[in-house]
Amino acid sequence: MSDGPSQRPERPHVPTWRIILAAILDFATVFGFGGYVIARFTGNLTSTGFRLEGAPAFALFALIIGYFLLAPRMGGTLWQRILRARRPRGDA
Template sequence: MTETATPSSQPATWRIVLAFILDFFTAFWVFGFLVATVFGGRTEDGFQLDGMPALLSFALMVAYFVVFNKFLGGTIWKRILKAKR
């Protein structure tokens, strides 16, 4: 018996990498501004987080990737770029 190899419908690697980069920057800015607004870290140039607010922002970014990938079928940019595995 011979098995014929079928081409996999995996997305291109560049799509996955680009989706991760865009998701990272999107999450960084959104959660950074959100936490900075709540905890008073907004500046004229954007935001500055130190200590616990910075840790909270980082935890929200990690939660974004975990929740979206595990429970919602992919992050926002993975869905836009069709980079889901």
């Protein structure tokens, strides 16, 4: 017989603003660093930054998509870890 409601451990609440800020900063970080590295290797650096067209642009898109698909499976993205914005497993 049970003495009361089931003893389920409380999950810490993550504020929505942290999750949104982490996503924005993650995108900017991957776009900036990934774009620079791809531009450096493909010769697309300009005096004001980089300009990617064609295959290098698709490579950057693939990098961004891969980052957002793989990083959460490895413990969270860079900014989720810094801002402690990782949702507990099982939450939607």
